[in-house]
Amino acid sequence: QVEGIAYISSFLWKTQSLGIWNRPRGENLLDSGAPFYETYRTSDGKFMAVGALEPQFYEQLLKGLGLDSDKLPDQLSFSDWPEMKKMFASIFAKKTQAEWCHIFDGTDACVTPVLSFDDAASHQHNKQRSSFIKNDQEEISPRPAPLLSRTPAVPSLKRDPFIGEHTEEILLEYGFTKNEIAQLYSDKIIEFNKPKANL
16 A cells, blocks of 8 residues: 555656745645645635646636736746735635636636535536435445446445444355354454344
């Protein structure tokens, strides 16, 4: 797992020489230092995520916020970022998340709502794509991805197993004897958790 995490952080390692990660934590381009790559609280206590890195997206962000780029510092003026973040925060705090969604919907401003679990599952985009499924206990979870055309995953609609529910069956399948399993249970190495019958 350590190697996996190290590998997926390759971008961080490879971009150190580009000046993206050479400032203290929280002051860099992608770690909330930039006013155009941050989350902002809305008037209803929710949040909007902003990721307008490229100039054309940044221009759309400013337009949605009602700002004129000609009257603002350059996008990459690091010294102006703290004040710009305060300005952006002040503007975002004046409207609800729904109002901001309406303003930025259909634009290339790279501004999206930060959703709760419930909101994510019921978001129109996710509903259209059937991104979430319900099991037989009405529990919601993400649908397996990616969805391949020739061999699509078929999600189970059964509830998740209880911890220890299938311990004995799995150990028997792998060649353990009932006596060995009983000893493992006695030594508190494994546990059993058989669901009670619903009568």
